Amino acid sequence: MKRYGERIFVYLSKFSGYFTSVVLLLIVLVFFKEAFNLFRTPIIDDTSVLIVHSSNPIRTLDSKQINAIFSNEIDSWDELGGDELEIIKLNYDKLGFEDSSAGSSVALKNKVVDLVRNCKGVILIMPKALLPYELKSNVLQLTTYDLMSCLSGTIWDPTLFPSAQYGFWPLILGTLLLALLSVCIAMPLSLIVGLYISAISSPNQKLLVVSFIELIATIPSVVYGFVGLVVVVPFLQFYFEPSAVITGVTAILILAFMILPTLILSTYKAIDSVSYSFKEGAYALGVSEWQMLIKVILPASFVGILSGSLMGLVRAIGETMIVLVLVGNAKIMPVKLIQSVPNIHSSIALELNHVLVGSSHYYALFALGAVLLVLSIVITIVVEMLNRKSYS
Amino acid sequence: MGYSNQNLQSIKPSKGSYFPLIKGVSLFLMFVFVAFILFVIIKGVAAFDWNLLLVDTRNSDQRFNFISALLGTCYLLIVSFIISVPVGLLGGFYYSGFFSNNKYLSYLKMLNRILSGVPSIIFGMFGMVIFVNRLGFGYSILAGSITLSLIAIPHVIKSTEEAIRSVDKTYIESSMALGASKIHTAIHVILPIAFPKILSGFFFTMARISGETAPLILTTATYMVTQLPASVFEPVVAIPHHVFLLARNGVENVQTLDLLYALSLVLLVIAVVVNIIVVVFKWRELNKK
Numbered sequence A: 001m002k003r004y005g006e007r008i009f010v011y012l013s014k015f016s017g018y019f020t021s022v023v024l025l026l027i028v029l030v031f032f033k034e035a036f037n038l039f040r041t042p043i044i045d046d047t048s049v050l051i052v053h054s055s056n057p058i059r060t061l062d063s064k065q066i067n068a069i070f071s072n073e074i075d076s077w078d079e080l081g082g083d084e085l086e087i088i089k090l091n092y093d094k095l096g097f098e099d100s101s102a103g104s105s106v107a108l109k110n111k112v113v114d115l116v117r118n119c120k121g122v123i124l125i126m127p128k129a130l131l132p133y134e135l136k137s138n139v140l141q142l143t144t145y146d147l148m149s150c151l152s153g154t155i156w157d158p159t160l161f162p163s164a165q166y167g168f169w170p171l172i173l174g175t176l177l178l179a180l181l182s183v184c185i186a187m188p189l190s191l192i193v194g195l196y197i198s199a200i201s202s203p204n205q206k207l208l209v210v211s212f213i214e215l216i217a218t219i220p221s222v223v224y225g226f227v228g229l230v231v232v233v234p235f236l237q238f239y240f241e242p243s244a245v246i247t248g249v250t251a252i253l254i255l256a257f258m259i260l261p262t263l264i265l266s267t268y269k270a271i272d273s274v275s276y277s278f279k280e281g282a283y284a285l286g287v288s289e290w291q292m293l294i295k296v297i298l299p300a301s302f303v304g305i306l307s308g309s310l311m312g313l314v315r316a317i318g319e320t321m322i323v324l325v326l327v328g329n330a331k332i333m334p335v336k337l338i339q340s341v342p343n344i345h346s347s348i349a350l351e352l353n354h355v356l357v358g359s360s361h362y363y364a365l366f367a368l369g370a371v372l373l374v375l376s377i378v379i380t381i382v383v384e385m386l387n388r389k390s391y392s
Numbered sequence B: 001m002g003y004s005n006q007n008l009q010s011i012k013p014s015k016g017s018y019f020p021l022i023k024g025v026s027l028f029l030m031f032v033f034v035a036f037i038l039f040v041i042i043k044g045v046a047a048f049d050w051n052l053l054l055v056d057t058r059n060s061d062q063r064f065n066f067i068s069a070l071l072g073t074c075y076l077l078i079v080s081f082i083i084s085v086p087v088g089l090l091g092g093f094y095y096s097g098f099f100s101n102n103k104y105l106s107y108l109k110m111l112n113r114i115l116s117g118v119p120s121i122i123f124g125m126f127g128m129v130i131f132v133n134r135l136g137f138g139y140s141i142l143a144g145s146i147t148l149s150l151i152a153i154p155h156v157i158k159s160t161e162e163a164i165r166s167v168d169k170t171y172i173e174s175s176m177a178l179g180a181s182k183i184h185t186a187i188h189v190i191l192p193i194a195f196p197k198i199l200s201g202f203f204f205t206m207a208r209i210s211g212e213t214a215p216l217i218l219t220t221a222t223y224m225v226t227q228l229p230a231s232v233f234e235p236v237v238a239i240p241h242h243v244f245l246l247a248r249n250g251v252e253n254v255q256t257l258d259l260l261y262a263l264s265l266v267l268l269v270i271a272v273v274v275n276i277i278v279v280v281f282k283w284r285e286l287n288k289k
Helices: A002-038 A063-070 A105-118 A133-138 A147-152 A169-199 A203-218 A221-239 A248-272 A276-284 A289-317 A321-326 A344-354 A360-391 B005-009 B019-047 B061-095 B105-117 B120-134 B141-165 B169-177 B182-210 B214-219 B239-248 B254-288
Strands: A048-052 A088-091 A122-127
Touching (some): A002 A360, A002 B061, A002 B105, A002 B120, A002 B141, A105 A122, A147 A169, A169 A203, A169 A248, A169 A360, A203 B019, A203 B182, A221 A248, A221 A321, A221 B019, A221 B254, A248 A289, A248 B019, A289 A360, A321 B239, A344 B214, A360 B105, A360 B120, B019 B254, B061 B105, B061 B182, B105 B141, B120 B141, B141 B214, B169 B182, B182 B254, B239 B254
Antiparallel strands (some): A048 A122
């Protein structure tokens, strides 16, 4: 009986040990499955079709061309390589067929068929379900979203009609910009405080300071975001730009402030783990304090400090609430830090609750999430390799 | 080895020390940190009203919001605690190599650390796909707390493993030599010794997930819920989620601002209490030797 108990215990612990790995795999699987669905979704809403005249040589259009046509940027077919004909854009919903009491669905269909046959430059967007049989051959073949154009696209606009644009580049750039700049601010400060803590000699004092910094590190980020909103934003408004409410600068400052405790702890551990024999040897050779710092302590703890700051970068990249509260959800390329900066977190958190499951927008948000996931996994693996190097 | 910092400080050259510089900068930063905490405490205490907690007949929105947020956080923490304790404990035992020495253990640990670095909003999206939609829990306490416990488990496993590893090997070996089974050793020898450390690891993680907001936005509720939850299948707006929803709508309104300060104070108090418990454990450990 006892042996069985032990066996069950061992199996349960094995299961728990594998649990996190299984969860990680599941997360990666779910994200990539949903993200790759984006590249199987047609570029316009898949309940609609685009119809052209049967004599029109153009049989396929991409997302940018469709939007250019419907936003009046292109008004002649020859700009797309077709005949010299004016483009006549029609939207089924706005034709007024629904209002007319003209009667049966057969009559309605005939009206659409007549319209398309009589008008050479027509392009008509209509629901797939109402498509008349006679016009099946007139339907435009549409491409799907493709990975490269999504990654390099500079416009993120899910509401664009008729083809929503999902350009990831500004969002990725904004997220990286915020995270990198905040780490650049927090890094030197954490080095200084780490040096200071490792120089404290009394163990009780050291415990006090380290615990205080651990306390700061456990304060939820939404509190940081809120305090940033009520303290830093009015400050910036008063001294720099009165119209600034949601700015990249505030977010970078608060992000730096938030990751500072984590960075201090890791820097302190790296500096503290430098062997005493190094320092003693250096002192015996008569080095000054500065030489000690630059030639002994920093080189010896360099890998530890680097991996610590990369962990800080992971934390800054993964931080949602501060950017959500302080940066907002801009759609343009990040040009000025004094205004709203586009970023992955705001897009996901503000848009995901309102999209239809299975729409291209939904898949695009998961593709963004997959980018974030890959970024964090890659940086964590680099940190792992650095740690392994420093221990061996 | 009897070397300590004092031995070295007596021989260090007095010229060109950078110590005053780093001391100045560090003390300034500490001052900023203290100011940050004091700001939240002072504003929070000023805004905090005991009437928020007392049940009175007037149905004021403020009090209702406060109570529902507080209860929401409690429910979420309790359910995720129940889920993450067994998995975290057993996983920690497995990772410490006490039961079996697996050659894949280092890879498992690496995957564990990778999972603990995954952004919390990713967990939120995962929870939304799996628990809210696929398993049909809907936006609910259950979906939110399972998602939160997924965030907690890697941290809990890691701290439990460290706690178990810190137990002196001789205790374990003597227990085994006396003929105790592994499970007996685990429960009666390792657990009591490692208990303070395991517990502080759990507390730390719970404090951490009590402030997680991004997963809650996607799993517990999509709007300001105006009902106290009756079961785990109902939506709830926890404290950090509440702070976010209010802060997003602007902080011009004085009443909203007061509620925000009070809620932030609660979040800060959770963090402070947990840290004090952990420090007491550590301090006893330090001064025992």
